[in-house]
Structure formats: structure tokens, C-alpha cells
Amino acid sequence: MEPVHTELFSHSVQHVLDLVGIFVFAISGALLAVRKNYDVFGMAVLAEVTALGGGLIRDLIIGAVPPAAFTDLGYFLTPLIATTVVFFLHPQVERINTTINVFDAAGLGLFCVAGTTKAYDYGLNLTASATLGLATAVGGGVLRDLLGNEVPSLLRWDRDLYAVPAIVGATVVVVLIKFQALTPATGVLAVLCAFALRLLAMRYHWRAPRAWHRRTTAAEELHL
Amino acid sequence: MEPVHTELFSHSVQHVLDLVGIFVFAISGALLAVRKNYDVFGMAVLAEVTALGGGLIRDLIIGAVPPAAFTDLGYFLTPLIATTVVFFLHPQVERINTTINVFDAAGLGLFCVAGTTKAYDYGLNLTASATLGLATAVGGGVLRDLLGNEVPSLLRWDRDLYAVPAIVGATVVVVLIKFQALTPATGVLAVLCAFALRLLAMRYHWRAPRAWHRRTTAAEELHL
Amino acid sequence: MEPVHTELFSHSVQHVLDLVGIFVFAISGALLAVRKNYDVFGMAVLAEVTALGGGLIRDLIIGAVPPAAFTDLGYFLTPLIATTVVFFLHPQVERINTTINVFDAAGLGLFCVAGTTKAYDYGLNLTASATLGLATAVGGGVLRDLLGNEVPSLLRWDRDLYAVPAIVGATVVVVLIKFQALTPATGVLAVLCAFALRLLAMRYHWRAPRAWHRRTTAAEELHL
Numbered sequence: 001m002e003p004v005h006t007e008l009f010s011h012s013v014q015h016v017l018d019l020v021g022i023f024v025f026a027i028s029g030a031l032l033a034v035r036k037n038y039d040v041f042g043m044a045v046l047a048e049v050t051a052l053g054g055g056l057i058r059d060l061i062i063g064a065v066p067p068a069a070f071t072d073l074g075y076f077l078t079p080l081i082a083t084t085v086v087f088f089l090h091p092q093v094e095r096i097n098t099t100i101n102v103f104d105a106a107g108l109g110l111f112c113v114a115g116t117t118k119a120y121d122y123g124l125n126l127t128a129s130a131t132l133g134l135a136t137a138v139g140g141g142v143l144r145d146l147l148g149n150e151v152p153s154l155l156r157w158d159r160d161l162y163a164v165p166a167i168v169g170a171t172v173v174v175v176l177i178k179f180q181a182l183t184p185a186t187g188v189l190a191v192l193c194a195f196a197l198r199l200l201a202m203r204y205h206w207r208a209p210r211a212w213h214r215r216t217t218a219a220e221e222l223h224l
Numbered sequence: 225m226e227p228v229h230t231e232l233f234s235h236s237v238q239h240v241l242d243l244v245g246i247f248v249f250a251i252s253g254a255l256l257a258v259r260k261n262y263d264v265f266g267m268a269v270l271a272e273v274t275a276l277g278g279g280l281i282r283d284l285i286i287g288a289v290p291p292a293a294f295t296d297l298g299y300f301l302t303p304l305i306a307t308t309v310v311f312f313l314h315p316q317v318e319r320i321n322t323t324i325n326v327f328d329a330a331g332l333g334l335f336c337v338a339g340t341t342k343a344y345d346y347g348l349n350l351t352a353s354a355t356l357g358l359a360t361a362v363g364g365g366v367l368r369d370l371l372g373n374e375v376p377s378l379l380r381w382d383r384d385l386y387a388v389p390a391i392v393g394a395t396v397v398v399v400l401i402k403f404q405a406l407t408p409a410t411g412v413l414a415v416l417c418a419f420a421l422r423l424l425a426m427r428y429h430w431r432a433p434r435a436w437h438r439r440t441t442a443a444e445e446l447h448l
Numbered sequence: 449m450e451p452v453h454t455e456l457f458s459h460s461v462q463h464v465l466d467l468v469g470i471f472v473f474a475i476s477g478a479l480l481a482v483r484k485n486y487d488v489f490g491m492a493v494l495a496e497v498t499a500l501g502g503g504l505i506r507d508l509i510i511g512a513v514p515p516a517a518f519t520d521l522g523y524f525l526t527p528l529i530a531t532t533v534v535f536f537l538h539p540q541v542e543r544i545n546t547t548i549n550v551f552d553a554a555g556l557g558l559f560c561v562a563g564t565t566k567a568y569d570y571g572l573n574l575t576a577s578a579t580l581g582l583a584t585a586v587g588g589g590v591l592r593d594l595l596g597n598e599v600p601s602l603l604r605w606d607r608d609l610y611a612v613p614a615i616v617g618a619t620v621v622v623v624l625i626k627f628q629a630l631t632p633a634t635g636v637l638a639v640l641c642a643f644a645l646r647l648l649a650m651r652y653h654w655r656a657p658r659a660w661h662r663r664t665t666a667a668e669e670l671h672l
Contacts, residue, residue: 039605060509076576128295146594355524
């Protein structure tokens, strides 16, 4: 099926934004590899998978093969640059962790909006498009944690909200599409919405609730 | 490639059966999330992946993109309903574990038959169709356990037979197809066959053997 | 898209080589299942996934659906034969571990060359083709370790080089393609190149470096 092209941003602007998102996601992959004591190839694999995995899953599902990750050389090389940086400078990189988290929040915002738009361009319905926007934004991180043999940090209750900002960003996009109001300006608004929400979640340690009775039980245990 | 349509059941009957299978599989995903102490979004992710993952793998392999999981709103919403139920009532849900296992066995039967039929409709040979029927039935559970950072319960020797009933169900379907005897009636028979086998495996704790010498070694250790 | 056919070897020679590679990869999958105490179905699943997983990932990404793993009965049956061998003879199989590793190195060489060639035939650029050659060679092993709930041995620093020989083999192939010098003879050379490199890595325990400061820190700890 020939995709429609919802040109949200000009192609070159979109490309630069994509590369920024890919770079910061790759940094988080390479850093996990260092923490897990992997070698430099393990670092490169985790950097590539974290940065490109979410978009890869989306492209396989919407039938956009070969996926963008395999047709754009810049997408492939950026994680290798991130790997090199972390290889030589990882203590310094760890030290600016807060800065990285801010960029990661920006990547989250960009990817959920770009992912939703691309899925819609390929003819998926609004709910499916938003779901794939979420998958684009968080899929790479889940694959990173699987390859690191860790519980996916996305799913853990003791982490600040990560999925919710992406869900909100993707939802804003599909609402804009529904009311034919998706323009570069409103698209940026959706990105900023997800970005700001993630920053607030980190600042105030917002968490999502766990299943009901577990908390009651915990409280009871305390009273014993 | 344009798929043939082996209309096993009328479309609406098939749809209701699918939703029942999706619901019980989603319950098992959400329950694992509760046990792993995940938050409500982790519950929803595990519910969706467990319920739709097997069919998603099948659809990607046979080239049915976008997969059914992303085109049918009911498929997407059912796991969220299951998540809501488990969120508020998980102790009660755990208590009716046997009932759930019976429904899960029904889901196993339905999915292995529906998966085999769909793969054959897309032009795969009989062996491949049966393999994909098995993948449809058990794939979601394997992805659930991977996301839960657990050894896939499908592969463990100390669990009652789970793959075998699905293999038998899928095999019955391809034999029926080969002899051009697949009708709604014989299709139901294949479902019931897998369903009954799984119930018997749970009732009598049927297990599959492990590699030969390991057991000998264990016996020797006992004699020391 | 209709693929070009870079007939590297005659079809029947290629097929035999593929089956040899599939067999040895399947052995390594079945052996991990035995070590993890999985039952005979777990063994078969790990054998199939290890042997066919890398090619499956490649075929999904290049859009070659249904993947070769599902259209060629020999590809499907070979891992089951490997499972049967390991089931009855695994202590003997473990004892000839070195022999198996040599065959595995041969499989690595064959798969990285065949994977690169196939990806190029489907129109991917040279970098992407080499990456998919690597993925074909190592992807099955990574999926095996994920299903075994282990840290992927590919990524661990304390294992002899495994990715590098495959990267070298795939790179040789794309250089040959670029200079229009890929013939059966030079193709064999690329296979032997990867094969020899892996043998040397095993013989001399070549390892890849980890991130820089980690080693410094380890040295400092020693001095304290």
C-alpha cells in the first residue's frame, strides 16, 4: 500500500530531530552495556537496538520493509558514534545523567509523535496509530532491557512515569488528526506536551499505581 | 498474495471465540504482572502482549500486515478490560485459578486451530501451517514470560503438558485439510481435542520427558 | 520487489551447506535446553529457534515472507533430528564440545555470507546487507539465550570473539560486491575468512575490550 505523507516537519528538520532522538536512546543502551560489563560489541548492539528497535517493530507491523533503520545510513551510524563516546567517556557521561534524561525525554516526545504519524500514513486506524506511536517511543528500551537480562524498566512500578507521557503525546496527535488540525505547529505542541509531562514525572517522582489489594496487604503487614 | 478464506465458523462466531481466548490469555498476563509487582501500565502491556503476541508473530511471518491485532478494535480493548478486572479483583481472580486454567485451555484449543487455518489460507504448506498454529497458541505466553524476566513456563519440564495439546490440535487440522474434510463440525472437533488433552494433562499432571541421561544421573546421585 | 539472484553456489550445494549450519546451531540450542533442565519440547523449541531465528529476523526485515524457515521442509526437520540426537546422546555430544565448536564456526561463516548475499539480493544497501549478514549469523544464538533466560553470550566480554569474525566475513562480501568480484570462489574465501578468524579467537581466547575506565578502576581497586 502506498503511504500518504503527512509532512509534519520539513524532511530535513524531521531527520535532524530523528538523529537527536536516536543518539540519546543509543547512549542509554551503551550505558546499560557498560553497567552489565559487556564488551564494546555488546555496547554497539545495545546502542543500535535501543535507538532503532522501537521504529523497527513499528515498521514491521505497518509493512514498511525494509525498515527505515536499514535504509538510512545516518540512522545506523549515529548509535556507533554514541557507542564511541560512551566507550571513552562513560564516567563523565554517567555524571551528566540528568542532562541525558532530559534529552531522553525529548526523544520520547519526538518518537511518539513521529511514530503515530507514520503509522497513520500507512493506513492504520487512530487507536492502532497511537499504540504504534507508543511502541516506537518505548520499544527500543524494552528490547535493551531484555538483552540486558533485566526486568524492563518500563514495566516496574518503582520508576517515574515513562509510558504515560508517550501515551498522552500519541493521543494528542490522533485527536489532532481526527479534527484535521495536525500542522507543524500543533505537532510541536504534542511533542512538547509529552516532553513536559516526562520532565514533571521525573521532577516529582510521579508513579503509576499497582493492583489494588497489594497496597492494602502491604499496609496490613505494616500494622502487624 | 490474496488469501483464500477457509470459513471455518461464521465470521461473528469466530470473532466471539477469538475475544474469549484473548480475554483469558490477557488475564494470565495481567496476573503475572501483579505477581512481579508491576504497575498498572505494566499490567496492560503484559495483558496485550500475552493475548495478541502469538497472533502477531503469525501475521508477521505470513505477511498479513497490518496484523489483525492492529485492525480490530475489539482485539485491542479486550485485554484492557481484563487488566481492569485484575487491577480491582486480583485476589478473587487468583482464587478462581482453576476456572481460569480451564478457559485458558479453551483459548489454547481455539488459537491453535484458528492459527493453523489462517496460515494455510495465506498459502503456507501443511507443516508450516501447523507450526504457526502452535506459535499462535503459545507465542503470547512465551513473550509474557520474557517480559516478566522468567524462564518461559512453556519450556520447563516441571509444568503440565501445554505444547502437546496445541500440536495435536494443529495436526488434526492439517490432516483434515489434507483429506479435504475440514468443516465447522470437524474444526470444532479439533478444538475439543486440544482442549480435552490440556484438561487431562492438568488433571493427571502429565509431563514431557527430559533428555535421557539426566534422569539416570539424578538416580545415581540419589544412590550415593 | 522481485529479488535479484546472486547465485553464489549452485542451489543444491547452498542447500546442503545451509542444512549443515542449521544442524550445528540446533545442537547448541538443544544442549542449552538440557543444561537448563527443559523437557523434550523445550529442547525442540530452542533447537528450532537457534537454527532458524537469525534467518527469520533477516527475512522479516527484507520482506521475504513467508520466510525460508517456513517454506523449506528440510530447514524445519533438521533441528528436530538434532534434538533427537541430543536427547539420547547429550553426554557424548557435550564431550565432543570442541568438534561442535568447530562446526559452529563453520556455520557462523556460512550464515554471515549467505545472509549478506540474500539481503543484497532484496535491494538493501551494502551497510544494511552486512548488518543483516551479521544478524543472520548471530541472531539465533541471541534468541536462544533469551529463551534460556541467560545473558546473551554474544554480548559478554568474557567470551571469545564471536561477532567480529561474522562482521569480517560480511564486510568481505560487501567489498566483493562493490568491486563486482563476488564469485563462488571469492564467496568461499569470505566464508573461510570468518571461519578461520573464529577458530583463532577460540584457540587464543581473543576477547574484545570493555569500556575504558572500567579497566582503570579495576586496576585501582587492585592497588588499594
